[in-house]
Every structure is written in C-alpha cells, then in structure tokens.
Amino acid sequence: MENYESIDKVKFISVTGASGSGKSTFARKLCDSINSYWGIGTASVISEDEYYKCLKDLEPVQVGSYNFDNPLSIEHDKLLSDLEQLEKKLSIKINEYCFSSHSKLDTFKYIDPTKIVIVEGLFLLTNEHLKTKFSLNIFIDTPIDICLLRRIERDLKARGRDIQSISNQYRHTVRNALFEFILPTRQEADVRIDTSKSHNNIVRLLTSSILTDAFVS
Template identity: 35%
Template sequence: MSKKPIIIGVAGGSGSGKTTVANEIYCKFRNQDILMIEQDSYYKDQAHLPMEERLKTNYDHPLAFDNDLLLSHLQSLVNRLTIHKPVYDYANHTRSSEVVVVEPRDVIILEGILILEDERLRDMMDIKLFVDTDSDVRIIRRLIRDIKERGRTIDSVIDQYTTVVRPMHLQFIEPTKRYADVIIPEGGQNQVAIDLMVTKIKTVLEEKAIL
C-alpha cells in the first residue's frame, strides 16, 4: 500500500514572498517526488457571467475560490490519482478551457493567500506555514510586479491595493496566521527559516518512510 503524501500549506498576503518560499522548498526537494498546487489556479469559473460582472470580481475574497474543486483534487492526489488542474484566464476573468495534467507525488506544496481560511483545507495539511511580511514591503513588491509584468499604472495598482487588497488582507488573510504551525518573517529573504522548514519536512518524510 502506498504511503499518504504529505501536504505543506504556504500562506501569506499578496507580495509577502510566499511563492518564493514555496519555490525554495520545492527546489530543495527537486530530487524527491514533489509537486506544487497554486490556489490561484482555482478561481471560480465565471463563463456564465457577462464581462461587466466578471470585471467586478474581488480576487482577494474567499468566495472567489472554488475550494470544493481544490479539495476534490487534493483528495484525488492523496489517493494517488491524476488530476486536471484548471488554468485561469486573467484577461477574460474566467477559467480557461486548458488544463494541466498533474500526477500524484509524495510531497504536495499548496500555496495561496487564503489556503488557511478554509478549515477543510487546513485539516488536510501536515505542515502549515504563514509568510509574514510588513505591509509597506508587500505594496512595493506588488507595485513593481504589476507594473513590470502586467502593464498596470502606478495609480491603478495603488487604488486596487487601498480599496480591495489591504481591506481583504486585514479581514480575511491576516487572521489566518493563528492557524499556522510556523510563521516565517520576511518571506523568501529568510533563508534560516526556509532551511529550518526543509529540515522539518525531511524529518516528517523520514517518519513516513517516504525519503
């Protein structure tokens, strides 16, 4: 009988460095059986809505995510079944017709802003991390990213941050910190914390006789 995979949750606000932390951990175990699932892939399908309604989507709210599908896919991976991970089309604000075929692995990293908000997701995780970074650092990172990678203007990024991102962070994301097993300050820059997490994960894997 195959061993149950271990699931590592990496949460944190937008621009906190959670993706960097998740990628660092992923790279440390590249020779093992490991995969990454991004919560961003599981934004709800909005094909049934007119474009003007889709444009109003609050991507920082728990209701934006299809956690039922995410849970179903995680359960399939735990049961060693292949999944078809959705691909989100940000230009059209709905799910793409494309999918990514994901084979089951021994280690699953689940990364996203609100993965600790849903108790059902938390209950599936063996290790829960929260990347905690000061808000001024997060807004600067978001500014640079959105202007460089997404062609946004400074005004539009600041407006979105102050009207949506910051209030949602304070209301929904920050409170989930209390569910974390480990809080990592300063995200991907904190190599000591990442190395400690890698050591801990190795211990868990050895206990489960996966390594």
C-alpha cells in the same frame, strides 16, 4: 496509469500570507530544496490562484466591480477534491487561469502524486474543510509595505494592469481582505517567515524537518 504505490502517504503543506508576501517564490524554493535533497518527484507545488472562478460570462462592468479578494472568489471545493485525488495517489488536471481575461485557458497543468504537496495561496486556512488537510502551515509574514511594492511591480509587469486600477483595488478590497481574512489565520501557522530578509537557512531547516517527518514517521 503509473504506479504510485511507493508513496505510502501524501502530506500537504500550506504556504499562506498577504498578497505580494512572497508565497509563490518561497513555495517553489522549498519544493526545489526538497527535490534536490531527496530526488526529483518527491515534492510538488499547487497554486490556489489556478482555482479562481471563471468570469468569462460576466459583463465588463460586472468584472470591474468583482471582488477577487474574498475566499468566495475561489473554487475551494474543486481544490479540496483535487487534494483528495492526490491522497488516493491519482493524478490531477488543473485548468490554468488567466489574470488578464479572468477566465480559464484552454491549457492544463498535470500534477502527479508526490510524497509532499505544497499548496500556496491567500485563503487556504479560511476554509474549514481544506485546512484539515495540512500537516504543516507556513505563514509568510512579510511587512505590508514590502508586499504592496511587490504587488505593484507584479501587476504592472505580469498582469497588464495600470497603476490606477492597482491602487483602487488595493484600497477597496485588498487591504480589507488582509485584515479580515488573511492576518487572522496567522495564529494557526506552525512557522512564520519574513521573505524580505534572508531565509535560506530556514528553507534548509524546514527541508530537513519535513523530510524527517515524511520518511521516518
């Protein structure tokens, strides 16, 4: 087992926002910025998407009516347990999730403890136990129409969906989840960012602020 004793404390950062807001892209960009400034292995990214519940045992009709746009569709207890393992400077193994089959794959991601762990996802701040872990909350506050366009492009290209199923899901569950679960957590954000506009300067400022807090405090 590798020695991570040089990490005095693991700090967690949440990146939340609507579906299609640009959470994943922003989280990776911030991680890359931190690592380029202080060295590879300073920061890492975990996606809440990997913690969707496996539906392989459900009938197709049950999967078709399943509400993925609800915090209950996520294994938040498992995510919390993994963050606690990282806090203890222990590596974690994440079972990768397939959006086409809505099931867990036979492949895994291995995440080693890093000084800064960025967690991105829709429902992170809806869980009372989970949100206590974050020392910084970033909300990606991108206009809803831009989010919808991005979601359509992503689901068509990356998830094998058709426009009718995307439209039905958006009207029946995605939009409702936005107003019921996601937008209310915006008030808990320390920073709000619109990724439809240039935000490179914000990434640099956040990188400097995060590293100052992580290495000086």
